[in-house]
Amino acid sequence: MLSVYIDLKKHKYHHKVWQSWSRIYGNILGLKFGLIRIVVVSGRELIREVSTREVFDSRPDGFLYTMRSFGKKLGIVFSDGPVWNTTRRVLLKYLKHFGYGTRSMEVFIAEECRDLVMLRISDAGTPVFVNQMFHIPITNILWRIVAGKRYSLNDKRLVRLCELVTRLFRLSNMSGGVLTILPFLRHIIPDLIGFTEIKSVHNKLHEFILETIKEHRDSIDINNPRDVIDAFLIEMIEHKATAITEEELQIVCLDMLEAGMETVTNTAIFMLLHLVRNEKVQKRLQTEIDNVVGLSRTPSLDDRPNMVYTEAVLLETLRISSVAAVGIPHMAREDARLGDYLIPKGTYILLAIHDLHNSNDWEDPDIFRPERFLKEGSLIQDDKILAFGLGRRRCIGEGLAKSELFMFMTHLLQKFTLKVPDGDPMPSTDPIDGITLSAKPFRVIFEPRFK
Numbered sequence: 001m002l003s004v005y006i007d008l009k010k011h012k013y014h015h016k017v018w019q020s021w022s023r024i025y026g027n028i029l030g031l032k033f034g035l036i037r038i039v040v041v042s043g044r045e046l047i048r049e050v051s052t053r054e055v056f057d058s059r060p061d062g063f064l065y066t067m068r069s070f071g072k073k074l075g076i077v078f079s080d081g082p083v084w085n086t087t088r089r090v091l092l093k094y095l096k097h098f099g100y101g102t103r104s105m106e107v108f109i110a111e112e113c114r115d116l117v118m119l120r121i122s123d124a125g126t127p128v129f130v131n132q133m134f135h136i137p138i139t140n141i142l143w144r145i146v147a148g149k150r151y152s153l154n155d156k157r158l159v160r161l162c163e164l165v166t167r168l169f170r171l172s173n174m175s176g177g178v179l180t181i182l183p184f185l186r187h188i189i190p191d192l193i194g195f196t197e198i199k200s201v202h203n204k205l206h207e208f209i210l211e212t213i214k215e216h217r218d219s220i221d222i223n224n225p226r227d228v229i230d231a232f233l234i235e236m237i238e239h240k241a242t243a244i245t246e247e248e249l250q251i252v253c254l255d256m257l258e259a260g261m262e263t264v265t266n267t268a269i270f271m272l273l274h275l276v277r278n279e280k281v282q283k284r285l286q287t288e289i290d291n292v293v294g295l296s297r298t299p300s301l302d303d304r305p306n307m308v309y310t311e312a313v314l315l316e317t318l319r320i321s322s323v324a325a326v327g328i329p330h331m332a333r334e335d336a337r338l339g340d341y342l343i344p345k346g347t348y349i350l351l352a353i354h355d356l357h358n359s360n361d362w363e364d365p366d367i368f369r370p371e372r373f374l375k376e377g378s379l380i381q382d383d384k385i386l387a388f389g390l391g392r393r394r395c396i397g398e399g400l401a402k403s404e405l406f407m408f409m410t411h412l413l414q415k416f417t418l419k420v421p422d423g424d425p426m427p428s429t430d431p432i433d434g435i436t437l438s439a440k441p442f443r444v445i446f447e448p449r450f451k
């Protein structure tokens with residue numbers, strides 16, 4: 001613990017500490033904190049191996065991961081075994097039924113893009129802090145399918161809830177932190193180790209979700225399900241013995257709010273950040289929008305195959321600013337061999353994704369250069385990019401996230417040139433540490449391209 005603390009002072013980020021130790025001790029780095037064993041796995045082959053072997057597809061049962069779900073493994077992100085398997089399958093079925101991955105999803109994304117562009121038109125030319133600007137639009141897209149609801153961009157309660165999720169993601173990190181290693185400290189110094197605040201944020205999120213479920217229960221028509229929550233509730237009514245419980249539904253909703261919001265918004269903000277820092281990239285992106293989409297219509301997902309440069313900007317952002325720096329921890333469900341080592345049952349496994357995307361295997365890894373993903377005018381789908389994981393635990397939101405990032409960037413860049421306000425420093429690429437990495441606050445001027 002002490003050595004982590006000391007090296008954090010030097011390297012600033014947890015993933016950088018693991019990276020520096022992996023350089024010394026190898027691609028399978030074993031750590032022991034009290035009773036908790038953690039292995040950090042680096043390098044493409046090993047990350048692939050862990051992601052695709054069933055023996056490694058459990059999730060940790062440490063305190064930080066289960067305190068959000070009543071001390072149990074529920075929902076999808078932090079559950080495993082039959083509960084996870086069934087819930088993931090059923091959730092995906094319902095998400096698709098209510099529009100996920102279909103044309104209606106594109107309509108939802110386009111509506112959020114339109115409102116965000118309108119908002120930026122209303123404050124065009126003046127500096128705005130951008131770090132929260134995607135929170136509500138991104139939440140709305142998924143929440144319309146899950147809960148049939150959409151909020152205005154200045155809805156006070158949702159703004160507050162999104163701020164709470166951001167805060168929650170900064171209070172710990174994916175290795176589980178003190179709360180997992182020394183959970184009893186929550187009885188002695190709850191404020192100091194963040195327990196009080198994490199608990200209070202969870203309570204508020206649960207309150208919001210419970211209210212939403214209650215509204216559904218009070219107005220449900222079992223012959224006409226409106227959204228994913230209705231579908232789960234109907235299943236509870238019709239197949240009491242086998243359906244998921246209300247507690248489980250609560251955690252599925254929490255998973256959707258948390259996993260779907262911070263990851264995409266943080267990536268979108270980093271994309272803005274790289275665009276204001278790299279004028280030439282921004283210009284080339286705008287030229288592609290002008291050539292392929294023009295001015296008479298708004299961009300659509302059908303434009304994606306013709307917009308390889310935009311796709312390359314997206315991949316380069318996912319590479320250089322890998323917000324899920326060590327993925328979501330896996331856990332060995334049995335003793336298992338990995339390389340030359342025996343990984344004991346119950347070991348947590350972190351995947352060094354940020355390191356994979358920023359190591360010296362890449363030419364100029366610190367330079368934002370989308371062209372690295374282009375060859376003779378075509379996009380290279382580099383399989384070294386593992387931002388969404390692999391195997392049975394692979395992110396269920398990859399398609400949605402990429403569609404959202406494409407649509408928001410093209411809609412904004414079609415209308416505006418992004419500039420750093422005079423007198424403001426160039427925004428830093430150094431992230432803020434946490435469950436996911438996020439950008440430090442910075443301001444942008446959205447300058448209309450056409451009067």
Ligand code: HEM
Nearest residue numbers: 077259260263264267324327328388389393395396397401
């Ligand atoms: C840029 C955006 C995103 C990134 C970088 C990202 C990344 C990841 C990663 C690395 C994992 C863990 C894979 C593993 O365990 O090996 C994951 C899992 C997951 N993601 Fe995403 N994600 C993003 C967006 C989304 C969105 C929009 C949703 C909403 C549907 C979502 C929902 C989930 C869920 C539910 C899981 C857990 C899957 C499971 O454990 O079975 N993610 N994501």
